[in-house]
Amino acid sequence: MQSIAQIYFIIFTNIMKRKKRTTIYDIAEKLNITASSVSRALNDSSHVNETTKKLIIKTAAELNYKRNTLASNLRKGQTKTIGVVVPRINQNFFSNVIAGIEETTYQKGYNLIICQSNESHEKEIKCVNTLINQHVDCIVISISVDTYDFKHLQNVLDQGIQLIQFDRVADELETMKVINDNEQASFEAVCHLIEQGYKKIALLEGPQNLDVFRQRKIGYLNALKKYDMPIIDSFIIENAWTKELGAAATRKLLSLPDLPDAIFASTSDFSALGVLEVANDLSINVPAKLGICGYSNEAFTEITSPSITTIDQFSMYMGKTIANLYFQEMENNDTVVIPKIISIKPKLIVRSSTSRV
Amino acid sequence: MQSIAQIYFIIFTNIMKRKKRTTIYDIAEKLNITASSVSRALNDSSHVNETTKKLIIKTAAELNYKRNTLASNLRKGQTKTIGVVVPRINQNFFSNVIAGIEETTYQKGYNLIICQSNESHEKEIKCVNTLINQHVDCIVISISVDTYDFKHLQNVLDQGIQLIQFDRVADELETMKVINDNEQASFEAVCHLIEQGYKKIALLEGPQNLDVFRQRKIGYLNALKKYDMPIIDSFIIENAWTKELGAAATRKLLSLPDLPDAIFASTSDFSALGVLEVANDLSINVPAKLGICGYSNEAFTEITSPSITTIDQFSMYMGKTIANLYFQEMENNDTVVIPKIISIKPKLIVRSSTSRV
DNA sequence: TTGTATGCGTTATCAC
């Protein structure tokens, strides 16, 4: 990388000492009162004289006092912190979900600790353990493609920490879940293709160990069934979930003796983009000769030529829903917890790549 | 939103009790030793019998012990946590920088607390204060467009917390900085346009209170100067930093008596996209009649028609650089700190939208 | 309304 990004250093000096922070004791000492009073005042307790309260707050500001959340949390046994584990922070869908979570939790004074599993089971376990150690009040997770057992998640529950799964979830775990109705969305997408007159619809499917991709396949199959269309095995391509794999799959499909006239890239819009690029390369008219439908409503689907039909997952909204689910759960907080599943119905966005009629 | 995303609930019940977590005392009690020995063993101290150490670690696992990081950090006065404040988590550039930071810090066993300022000065202050309260070891920040004073950042330094600014930085603060050489990149972009034969180059500029945008403007002006080209005021459009504003600016420019033949959207690729869409709408040939150059190398710039010339900022790499800067700083950790500035040179990526020759 | 005393869970510093 050094060679790509040229780096140069400008060095100047500055003296900085590790200051000892002011504590409530410092404030107490200065005002000749006890730390408990200071603590009470700073927590806006009603059991403290209004005048001294104001004085305390004033002095705290003067001394540049900052509460030590560590100590406070340790004492209270609650951190007001939510841990989030996603496969990749910088994937549009996930960063939007995070933004949604952040927006809601921020208003309630909660913090977020964010980890990425990099689609690795091992790292996911480490992330989860770190969050447990950090005493987060809740862990929000979308499991990695590589995750095949869920001991680490069971562990979260065992520790008495709230657990919310979203998007990619482990069905067998009885936790709160916020998911997309992938099956229905997929079903509608394929129905749309059929209604546009496409007769031979291929499917690019994702890793089938993830339920989201299994559901999308089911939706596809159901749609074919509804319209009495045959299931052609050679039209179903496995693990085509990147742009490159989508492109490769497309070349394969277009070299079949019996060509498909539409491709549903159920894995992602990136995959759909791969399809489109191959089609454009081969001068295959989209949507006339080939219909293309993606998944996720990535920003770019709107601006390709032709624009790509896709499915919006309301990612931001999903994040807000997750946060609200947690807070709602907290409100009726007994020793008994009632897990809930919220399914958000994605929306088919019809664009040029499938508009023949 | 409720009407957009259809929601339904599936409810089932489950009993979950707030478990008391096992502590080192529980382990000590079980093994008839003291907590100090347990602590030592768990921290892999050499001053503990190898046999009992193994036994302790084994029982810890059996009892499903998880270290309470809060207590540990409180005692140690160090959290191994880095706070990150960005204007928007779900903006490509920032989420990539975060991913880069995460990758490096993770390897060192550090955690990240991520906040977004939503481009608001007020929220930025709150974020920074929260991070101070959390006793993070370092704060990494890219300031919001709305931030006009830097007391909150000075405060960070006053608390003895490391501060690293990146991308959008407050120059006057003597902190570590990781920045892009915006001026140079901008200069090269405009030189490229000129070398492609464009004679009348307009500039879409960003909010001038942010140094990044000021520098990009300077680069633009320097390039014109180098080639003895006149500076035409009406060719410089303020605050055109979204797709919509870029489009509006373009319509304005294209209605001038004297038209520009190239537009440098120095603010962002989104702005450049706005330009392109207007050009396409008006059937203006790009690059023949109008050259377009954006900034940031967003993924979509590659797939528009024509593809958009832009500038890559090495965002991931920037994140890694930030993290490394911190660790390097920590290594020669005296009471004296030597702030450093690292400038990463962005790279011009020439694509179809400016390739006339 | 205020002060006293204690504990949250861990680690560091002493002794032994």
Place this chain on the structure above:
DNA sequence: GTGATAACGCATACAA
């Protein structure tokens, strides 16, 4: 090598 003890900074039950 191990144990006792204090301390990190704060919040709260209880006493006054």
